[in-house]
Amino acid sequence: MIRLYKLLGLVLGAVAVILALFPFYWMLRTAVAPADGNALTGLSLIPAELDLSNFARAWDRANLGSAMLNGITVTLGILLLQLLTCIPAAYALARFRFRGAGVLLGLVLACLLIPSQATLIPTFVGLNLLGLGDTKIGLVLPFVTSAIGIFMLRQQMLSIPDAIMEAARTDGLGPLRTLISVVVPMSAPSIAAFSMLSIFTHWNDYLWPLLVARSPEIMTPPLTLAIFQNADTGFDYPALSAAAAIVTAPVIILFLLAQRHFVRGMAGPEVAG
Amino acid sequence: MTTPVMNERPSLDQVVPGEGLAPQKPRAPKPSLTPYLLLLPALLAMLLFVYGPALLSLIGSFFIIPLSKGPWKFAGLDNYESVLGDPLIQQAAWNTLVYSVATIIPSMVLGLLLALLMERVGRMGWLAKTALILPMTANMVAMAVVFKWIFALQGGLANQTLAIVGLAPFNWLEEAETSLPTVILVGLWRATSLCTLLFMAGLTTIPGSIHEATAVEGIRGFAKLRTIILPMLKPTVVFVSVLSITGAAQVFEIVHVMTDGGPLGSSEVAMTAAQRVGFEYFRVGEASAMSFTLIAILLAIGIIGRGRSPKEES
Numbered sequence: 001m002i003r004l005y006k007l008l009g010l011v012l013g014a015v016a017v018i019l020a021l022f023p024f025y026w027m028l029r030t031a032v033a034p035a036d037g038n039a040l041t042g043l044s045l046i047p048a049e050l051d052l053s054n055f056a057r058a059w060d061r062a063n064l065g066s067a068m069l070n071g072i073t074v075t076l077g078i079l080l081l082q083l084l085t086c087i088p089a090a091y092a093l094a095r096f097r098f099r100g101a102g103v104l105l106g107l108v109l110a111c112l113l114i115p116s117q118a119t120l121i122p123t124f125v126g127l128n129l130l131g132l133g134d135t136k137i138g139l140v141l142p143f144v145t146s147a148i149g150i151f152m153l154r155q156q157m158l159s160i161p162d163a164i165m166e167a168a169r170t171d172g173l174g175p176l177r178t179l180i181s182v183v184v185p186m187s188a189p190s191i192a193a194f195s196m197l198s199i200f201t202h203w204n205d206y207l208w209p210l211l212v213a214r215s216p217e218i219m220t221p222p223l224t225l226a227i228f229q230n231a232d233t234g235f236d237y238p239a240l241s242a243a244a245a246i247v248t249a250p251v252i253i254l255f256l257l258a259q260r261h262f263v264r265g266m267a268g269p270e271v272a273g
Numbered sequence: 274m275t276t277p278v279m280n281e282r283p284s285l286d287q288v289v290p291g292e293g294l295a296p297q298k299p300r301a302p303k304p305s306l307t308p309y310l311l312l313l314p315a316l317l318a319m320l321l322f323v324y325g326p327a328l329l330s331l332i333g334s335f336f337i338i339p340l341s342k343g344p345w346k347f348a349g350l351d352n353y354e355s356v357l358g359d360p361l362i363q364q365a366a367w368n369t370l371v372y373s374v375a376t377i378i379p380s381m382v383l384g385l386l387l388a389l390l391m392e393r394v395g396r397m398g399w400l401a402k403t404a405l406i407l408p409m410t411a412n413m414v415a416m417a418v419v420f421k422w423i424f425a426l427q428g429g430l431a432n433q434t435l436a437i438v439g440l441a442p443f444n445w446l447e448e449a450e451t452s453l454p455t456v457i458l459v460g461l462w463r464a465t466s467l468c469t470l471l472f473m474a475g476l477t478t479i480p481g482s483i484h485e486a487t488a489v490e491g492i493r494g495f496a497k498l499r500t501i502i503l504p505m506l507k508p509t510v511v512f513v514s515v516l517s518i519t520g521a522a523q524v525f526e527i528v529h530v531m532t533d534g535g536p537l538g539s540s541e542v543a544m545t546a547a548q549r550v551g552f553e554y555f556r557v558g559e560a561s562a563m564s565f566t567l568i569a570i571l572l573a574i575g576i577i578g579r580g581r582s583p584k585e586e587s
Contacts, residue, residue, distance in 0.1 A: 121326075
C-alpha cells in the first residue's frame, strides 16, 4: 500500500515537472526552427534544421532594444521607490507601539482586497491631468508603495528578538540608525524575496502599460510583444517565440540565480500567522 | 517607565506557528512622532493611488461622466442597472466565476500535493522545485503567445497530437465551446505554480520537532496531514486563498492575448470587460459600477472566509 502511494507520488511529481517545463521548451524549440518548411510543424523534439536568425528578426521588428531598456528602468525605479516606502512603514508597524497602529495596519492590509480595476480609471485620468500620461514617470508612479511588501517585511521584522532591539537602544542608537544598521540587515531574507516578487510583477505587468504607454519610445517588453503579436506578423511563430523568449529570459535568469532566497523569504508572511 | 520582561518568550522550538504569539514590542518611553513619520510616505502613496482613486471611482459609479470636460450628471443606480442588465457583462461575470472555480480549487489541491511531495524528494529535489516554480515567474504575455501557438488551428502542437490519434483538428481558441476551457488550462498552469511555491514556503515553517514527535507517536500519512499539517498550515491556506481569489478575479493577460474575450464574448472575463467598457467605449461610470460590483463580491467572499476562521491575525 505504502509502495503504491510512493509510486503514485513519483508519477504525479514527474508529470507536474514535465507540464511545468513544457511550454518553455516549446517556446525555445519554435524559436530556433526555420520559419518555413516542415521543421517548424514537425513533432520531433529538436527541429531538423536550426535557424537562429529568428532572434535578430524578433529583436528588430518587435522593437525590443528600447523596450528592454524601458522595462529595466521602470522595474528598477518601482523597486527602489517601494523599498524606500515599505521598509520604514514595516518597521513602524512591527517595532513601535503607538496610537492608531491597529487601524493603520488594517488600512495597509485592506489595500490587498481592492482590485486594481477600481483604481485604474481615476489614476489614469489624474495622471493625464498632471501631464504624466504616456511618460515613464506615469508607468512608475502608481506603484511607489506595495501593501504586500509592507506586510511581508513587517512579519519578518516582528521576529527580530527583543534583546537585539534592546541592545541597540542601550548602545544609544536612534530609531533611524537602528533601522539601517540592525533591522534592515536582519530582514534581508524578506527584503530579497519581496524584491524578486516586485521585479517579477512589474517586469511582467501588462495592463497598466497598455493603458498609459502610447508612444513606442516608452513601451515595455510585454506591450511591444503583444503589439508584435497583433500585427500582421501574427503567424511568424518562430520570430514570435524568439521575442517571447527574450522577454521571459531576464526574470527567469534572476530567479534561477536567487531562487533559494526567494522560497525561504516567501515563508515570511506565514511565520507569525 | 517599565522595563520589558525579556525572558518570558519561549524558545522557537516550542512555539506553534499560527498560535498568534504576540511579540513583545519595546515600549516607547513617551509618545513620539517617529512611527508616524516612518509610515507617512507609504500611507500618502496609498491615499493617492489606492484609496483616493477607489473613492473617486465609487462616487463616479453613480454619475454619467461626459468624455470631454463638462458637469457630471447624477444617475443614481442607473449605471449598476445597465451593468447588471448587459448580457455581455453577465457573460463576463459568469465566465469569471467559472474561471475562478476551475482554477482555484484544483490549483490549491495540486499545489499542496506537490509541495508535500517536494518535501520528500532527495538530493535532486531542488531541480524539481525550480521547475515547478518557474511558471509563476514567467511573463504571462509571452506564455500566452506560446500557448496561442500550441493551440493554433494550423500547425499547433495540440492539433498535431490529435492528428496522430486520427482526430480532426480543432479550432481551440475560436470556437465558443473551447475558448474558455483552453484559457482555464493556461490559468491552471500558472496558478498551480504559485500555490506550490506558497505551500512549499509554508511547510518550511513547520519545525522539525513536530515531524519527530508525530513519528514517535506513529501518526503518519493522511492522519498526519489532516490532524497536524493542515491545522498548522492554516495561515498559509488563508494567504493562498486570498491571493488565488484576487488573482483569478483579475485575470487579464491570458485572455486579452489569447482570445480577447472572443469569440462572441465566450471567454470574456471581468477585467477584459472592464477594460473594454472603460477604455474602448469610454463609459467610465459604468466601468466604475462594474468594479464595485466585483469588490462587493470579493468582500462578501472575504467576510465569509473570515467568519470561518476567527483565529486569524488582527
